[in-house]
Amino acid sequence: MNKNNTRLLIALTIGLSLCAIAGGLFYKNYTHAQVDTDIYPYDAARDEADVHQLIKDNWYWLIATPDYYFKDKIDFILHNMAPSMYEPRYFGKLHIKVMRKEGSLIGFVAYYKKSFYVGQVLFLCVDEKYRGKRYAETLLNTALEALKNEGCQIARLPTRATNFKAQAVYTRNGFTEYDRDEGYVYYEKKLV
DSSP states (O other), rough: HHHHHHHHHHHHHHHHHHHHHHHHHHHHHHSOOOOSSSEEEEEEEHHHHHHHHHHHTTHHHHHOGGGGGHHHHHHHHHHOSOOOOGGGGGGOOOEEEEEETTTTEEEEEEEEEEEEEEEEEEEEOOOHHHHHHHHHHHHHHHHHHHHHTTTEEEEEEETTTTTTHHHHHHHHTTTTEEEEOOOOOEEEEEEE
16 A cells, blocks of 8 residues: 555544544434433422513413413413313313423423323423523423323424424424414324
8 A cells, every 4th residue: 555545544534533523422412402401390389480481481482362361371370280271171180391400490391181192282492591402302202201101192282383493393303284374383293
C-alpha cells in the first residue's frame, strides 16, 4: 500500500468515526426525552398553582372558550378531577400526571376513559422553556399506557388546526387524523 492510500484510509476512518459520534449525540439528544425528570400523579397542594399558571399561559392552545371562563373552568377541572362541569358521569374520572425537574413544573397531561373502549387526552402541555426536548412525547406515552391499562383500545385528542407543532408530535407518535372542522383537527391512535 502506498503512502497516499494509507493517508486516504486514515482520513476516511477518522471521518466515519466523527460521523458515528455526531449521529450518536444527535440520536441521544433529539430522539429521547431527558431522563432527569420525574412524573407524578397530580397533587393539589404541590401542583395546583403551577398547572393553573401553565394553562393560563397556554389558554388559546388548550381551551376553546373565551378567557372570562378561565378561573371557574380550571378550578372546577382541578378540584373535581373532571373534564367538564356539564357531564357528571366523568366527575372524579380525570387523571392528571405532572412532570417535574428539580421541583420545577415541566408540563402535564390530563386524560380520562371516555367510553368503554375510548380514552381521551384532554390536555397535553409543556412549559415553553422546556419544549423541543420530547417531554410532550413522554407525557403523552404515560397517558396512553395508562389508558391502555384501563382497557381502552383507542385514544383520541383534539388540537387546533393551526397548532402544527402539536400535530407533528401526534403523528410522530402514531396518531392519525380522523376528523377536522373549522378550528380543530381530531386525532386517534389504536392502542391494541
